[in-house]
Amino acid sequence: MFSLHKIHGIAALGDQIALWGAKSVLFTTLEETENGDIRELSANDWVVSVGLKLGMAFIQTAHNEVIEFDLDAKRVNQVRKCSECSILYSGQLYTQSNLCAAGTVLGGVVVWDYNTEQVKYNFTDHEGSIFYVQFSPCGKFLASCSDDRSIIVWDLETGELIGRGWGHASRIWSLDFADNGLVISVSEDCTARLWQANVQKKSLETIQVVHGHQGRNIWCLSTTKFEGDTVLVTGGGDGRIKLQNISQPKHFQEWSITDIVGQPEKGEHLKDYKRLEDRIVLTTSAGKIYTHVDGAWSRLDHTILDEYSVVRLVGDRFVVAARDGRFVVVSDGIYQFKVELVGKLLEAFPVTMEDNKPCLLLQTENKTEPYRIVDLNGETLQTFAPIQNFMITSALYHRGMLFVGSRAGGVAVSKGNEWTTTRRIFQTQDTITCFVAISERVMISCRSGHYGLFSPDTQLTPFYTNKLQRGSVERIQIQDDGTVLFFGFKTDKFFIWNSTHDYEVASEVCGGAHRAWCAEVNRADESQFELYFTKAGKLSLISKPGNQHFKQSILRTGTHGREIRGLEFSLAHQGLLASASEDTCVNLALLDKNDFIETKLSLRHHVSGIQVLHWSLCGKYLLTGGGREELIWWRVDVHDKDVYAMEIARLPTVSKSPDLRIMDFDLVETSEGSWILATGYSDSTLRLWRFENGSFSLLVTKKYRECCILNVHLIDGYLLTSATDGHLVLWHCRDGNIGEPLLRHQIHQSGVRCSAVQLIDGMIHHYSGGDDNALVAVTVNAQHEVTEVFRHNDAHSSTISSMALTDGKLYTTGCDQKVRLWSLEGQLLQSLYTSVADTGTLALQNDKLVAGGMGLALFRVE
């Protein structure tokens, strides 16, 4: 919409829409926008807010002036100002009563009448810059937030403070009033909070905390009414737009043992339960079975099982299993069967056999007794030899194979009657909790939070593994649209996690993991769920009705939560783009035919910010490096439209310093099929490694002065480095050794931020961009002599942060947010502007150029 500026705000009145950002404003309607009929105007100063009133617009600037603009005559009528002219961080207009609220950089909130130019209030209770002010829809109240991390609601009729709220862990960026009287805030701490005023205590109290974005910062919000519900929309630093129905009433219910059984026996307590559709089946320690239908509990069957009877859902039936091999099957009717077991039944796992036949896998306490699969008539269909010291905790029957996981993290697969050797598939000894078949893969989860996709065969070849930082993964559920949900626990909370899009769907306090529980989540609406759990001897239920209004809660997927530092297209797959960011994530995305960058996979193995990323020439491997000396070697596969990545190896850390960063690296494949990797560190060291058979060996360490290495290239038996000292250094690099510097030549005044090399007729051509705005090209000949080809001291007006060299063309970008194209002779061919700030990386494939920084921008190049 704007030629240079970002859009910082939107206001609407009827058909009329106002957009503003930096010094620009524009007035339009949806119809005009579709016709492309828009006209950018300039307020000649930073625009803080715009208010609309019939035929008029009021533009509030950062110097606390209000420009009265006649929308029909397209003329400025007047410029209004009051006695306070401090710089503003925020402002808002309430045009119905000609009021203007101004949030200053010095902690004051000034409310003034822009018709009379009189100051009505100057609220000074906040400390630090006022980041947002918001009038209530009725105009009677004003909410403000500041650098002090509190929110205040003011009464504009009396000037009194109604309530003040604390709770955000970082700064608060924006506020809104919801129509149900709540105030909503969004913050740098990546949460949204709903607040209710407590007039007596003059406080605002948090009634809900909403998650849903990645990285840092939720910047903006809005609410709308939809069929009686209030829907919250938030926009984050991750570029995501997220919807949330905040009217969903949460329902709580509790039943004591007396509520369920009437007269409990001595010491009788709840044992196990499951819910299916509108029915609950529950067992007690007295071996009795109860059911809950139509709001009432009743004894289901007069059978008395034993103390440890468990309830399982098998297909669309409940099965109550007792230790002596008795089973009670509950569906429309009820019946029993018995399986003759040698030992006492330990566990029964639902499995689905061929023809969708619902069955159970049984394990007993007898260590020599075979595992068996029985159908729901008690008929044994198949037996399996028991595995030594293997306590089954999860099972899946898939494609004629049985997959089992153990309490100690082991997994075994059986085809026929033979087991594969048991092995740990994650680096943990924690319980394997769940197996789920997903198209051509098997997904496996672990209580430690690990999960992964594996080949559905006896090999269990991993395609992708990851770890959920949020807590344990107890169960995996696949939604109707293919979205993967995890259910798990973290400290005293149960949570539902959307693993496909990385956000928390719900989090409920239940007391922690060690208890009986079951959760039912609607497969078409993840926000509709029922959670049952035992707490203090009672059966508790928390349920939410779901949002009902929208199918997808993410309107736009977005990218990274912080600055993107590395960006590169794979040479093997068209449109496969890898990005790495300060938010510690590596993302793999595919470009669709409309040039939309769709993130397919977000890898969270790094614990520190990532600085650099490169693909191997073959395009099969991706390497990412950054803080804490982390460097990860990934294998990446693309099948149809799915992308898989596996961590194959990790570079050993050498230093004890947690601040040591890998700034750059380069990789070459040797003729023997091994790889040579050169790494440059922030403490001025250079290291050379050999990568062979999945592991790294250190070949040599070299120390270069005292600065921060910024660029590393392996080329033609040489190592070329440049650093914050502005010098280009050439080293002999053969036979796994780095020799002494062959030359050291100053090319920039200070840091060499980016460089590119190519070999032409035995001559090294080196291009570099620096902190000093300069773009420099030099050649290094066989005698190690440097010749300057060209130098542009003002190639950019700020630091040149990245370059891409291809097909005889050079692209550069810098902190001035320009993207420039140069010939290799140093001719400026083209200059473009990008709205992506902190631009620090470029990727190029065919006619597509992508610039990364605070977000991504894609250009088509000719």
Added chain:
Amino acid sequence: MGKSSKDKRDKYYRKAKEEGWRARSAYKLLQLNEEFHFLEDFSRVVDLCAAPGSWSQVLSRQTQGRDRTIVSVDLQPMAPIPGVTTIQADITHPTTVDKILSEFGGHQADLVVSDGAPDVTGLHDLDEYVQAQLVFSALQLATAVLRTGGTFIAKIFRGRDIELMYAQLGRLFETVTCAKPRSSRGSSLEAFIVCQNYVPRAGWDPLELLKAKGSTQEYFEKLGLKEPLDSQLQAVEEVRVIAPFLACGDLSAYDSDATYVDTTEYSLDPVRSPVAPPYKTALDLKRQGVIRR
């Protein structure tokens, strides 16, 4: 500066504490001086946005034994520094200029410096705008107190609109240089604008203009440095100029981007406790467990 593990992370941070500077930014002024030599002969200097006071310390220490007047201005209270007069005031307020000039006995200043920075939000365009406004506030004051031929130094963010500022400053000073001391991290947008040889706008009396009140924006409009608002909100032509870049400080000086091997066994107490941040109450509530995620 606090007593933290940052000692290990940043050589300048540790060194500042060892040498008694209130902030590591002291080295930025020292390294700027290595190239521009503005500390060698001045009689009167104004340090704006001075708290916690490391630049005032440099100005005071580097000129000891000489006849000079140093005035520091900040909205925040600042602990006293020998040989420095501190004024707690808003730099945009007209009376502040009077106070400074009366400290100088009616004479004008040789040098005005400002190391002020706003609360950085992470929205780059907004941060750069607010930083630019801070520079213009400092410049507004400088135009009223600086002698012809004087020097003005201020912190800038080298973002996308920095060329506009170079162009505007170029109309008040003969030489404008963008300088980056080695103690300022290469990974940050921070740099310093060094403006030499002040040439007051002919026919304008800055003191009179200041007393007329109004915003910094209006001040520079009247000074002819900024275009006034167009009545139809048409964008005005903006002149862009690239100022020459100069890296300051010896190449053998410590590198602020590098990781140094830590050889220190103990951490040092800060020279001065840091100024209480606006979110101090929020931190206290978090410590007391009142605020929970």
